[in-house]
Amino acid sequence: MSTQRKTRQRRAIWKAIQAAGRPLSPQEVLTLARAEVPQLGLATVYRSLNALVDGEEIRAVELPGESTRYEPADLAHHHHFICTRCKKAFDMEGCMLKHELTLPPGFKVISHEITLSGTCPDCD
Numbered sequence: 001m002s003t004q005r006k007t008r009q010r011r012a013i014w015k016a017i018q019a020a021g022r023p024l025s026p027q028e029v030l031t032l033a034r035a036e037v038p039q040l041g042l043a044t045v046y047r048s049l050n051a052l053v054d055g056e057e058i059r060a061v062e063l064p065g066e067s068t069r070y071e072p073a074d075l076a077h078h079h080h081f082i083c084t085r086c087k088k089a090f091d092m093e094g095c096m097l098k099h100e101l102t103l104p105p106g107f108k109v110i111s112h113e114i115t116l117s118g119t120c121p122d123c124d
C-alpha cells in the first residue's frame, strides 16, 4: 500500500475519532471514516487504530464485557457510560471519586476507572 494512501486512511480514522465526542468501536470508526475513504476495510481500521495508539494520538478504552473503544489521547480525566441497549459508549465529564474517597493510611491511588451503564436518551 502506498504511503500516501495509508496516510489518507489514517487521517480519516483519526478525524472520525476526534469528531465523535465519544469513544468509538472499530465498527463505528469504519462507518464514519468511510464517508471520506469509501473503500476502507475493517482490517485497515484495526491496523490504523493500533498505529495511532502506538503514536499516542488516541488511546484504547477498555470497558467491562465490551470490545475496545478508542478516543483522543489528550482528553482530561473522565469516565465512561455504556448504553446497554444500543451499546454506544459516552464520555461523562468530571469525577465523583476525587474528593469522596478516604483511603486507609499508607495507601496511594495512582489511577482509577469507573464505567457507568444504563440507557442513553435515544434508548430510554
Ligand SMILES: [Zn+2]
Residues within 6 Å of the ligand: 083, 084, 085, 086, 087, 088, 119, 120, 121, 122, 123
Ligand atoms: Zn443507547
Ligand SMILES: [Zn+2]
Residues within 6 Å of the ligand: 077, 078, 079, 094, 095, 096, 097, 098, 112
Ligand atoms: Zn475519576
